[in-house]
Amino acid sequence: MxxxxxxxxxxxxxxxxxxxxxxxxxxxxxxxxxxxxxxxxxxxxxxxxxxxxxxxxxxxxxxxxxxxxxxxxxxxxxxxxxxxxxxxxxxxxxxxxVRLGRLIGEGAIAAQALGFPRSGVEQAGARRLVNPEDVRGRVLPLTGSRREVRRLNLQIRTGSSPLARGASLWSGMSGAALFNEDHLIGVITEDRATIEGRLIALPVSTVFGDDGSxxxxxxxxRPAAGRHPSNASRWTPSGRVTRS
CATH class of the missing domain: 2.40.10.10 (Trypsin-like serine proteases)
Incomplete structure (x- = not known):
């Protein structure tokens, strides 16, 4: 794990x-x-x-x-x-x-995501360098909870990317995995331009498990993929993430 x-x-x-x-x-x-x-x-x-x-x-x-x-x-x-x-x-x-987790409770929890936002792209001579951003913050379970599909709101404490010519410098961060300690809890899907330092994630519990797709x-x-539950415990979404 x-x-x-x-x-x-x-x-x-x-x-x-x-x-x-x-x-x-x-x-x-x-x-x-x-x-x-x-x-x-x-x-x-x-x-x-x-x-x-x-x-x-x-x-x-x-x-x-x-x-x-x-x-x-x-x-x-x-x-x-x-x-x-x-x-x-x-x-x-x-x-x-890779252990999946589902948030329970109402308390904020520490979280981390690693991805490739637009702010990390720089030109070095003829080379175009794409640098990762290590994002740390806290997930706020009660914020934005009334949506058709629940989202996780990550309030960032490691800095925020401003708007540039109308486009967010967080562009490219979408798809990054969101972790709380050793549990994968979400995937980044959008940034909230109207709120400084806010990224939005889709909980993995809406993708996998009893409430998933x-x-x-x-x-x-499917057995052909070699990931049947009988021999693939990495896919068992039994983790529960409580507030820290």
Whole structure:
């Protein structure tokens, strides 16, 4: 079991648009639905890997396809690789379970997300560098709870990106995984431009588990994928996250 793992972070690109994603398994990425195209379409992914004692965004590009995609509500997508273990994570990458969590109670909890917002893009000569942003803050369970599909409001304490020419510098952060300690609790879907330092996430409990998507559950549990509940405890959404 592990918490947020930087080596599971991936940068996604589709037709010039960028987004973030998180490797649930070596061949499966969770992201926001609006970051990708329709079901069956291709997505280019690059991994964030260790390099010479630090981390760097790999120049290797691999193709994933949209296997499951929610509607606008809920805004999520599952991407499946067209090759086995494209980033070689099963051999020399991250290990351990990705444990899902569901928020209970009304108290604020500490949370962390790692993604590739527009504010992290810079030009270095001929190279275009895409830097990650390590976002820390607190999830406010009572804020914005009355919506058709529940959202998690993350109030950031590590800085906020201002608007630039009408577009948020948080653009590209969508699809990032949101963690509370060792539980994956959500996926970033939007920023709230009218409230400084606020990111919005879709709870993973609306994707997986008893209250989740039938299509997402069926896809992940299908025996052909080797992720049947009998041999894939990493997918058991039994975690419960209480207030810290």
């Amino acid at each position: 592990t918490g947020l793992d930087a080596e599971r972070l991936v940068s996604l690109s589709v037709d010039g648009r960028r987004g973030s994603g998180y490797l649930l398994t070596p061949e499966l990425v969770l992201t926001a639905g609006h970051c990708v195209g329709p079901k069956g379409s291709a997505v280019t992914a690059r991994a964030y890997t260790r390099h010479e004692g630090s981390y760097d965004l790999s120049e290797e590009r691999h193709t994933f396809r949209v296997a499951v995609r929610g509607d606008e509500e809920p805004d999520y997508a599952l991407l499946e690789s067209t090759a086995d273990d494209p980033f070689r994570t099963a051999r020399d990458g991250p290990s351990g379970e 039938a299509e997402a559950n069926a896809f992940c549990w």
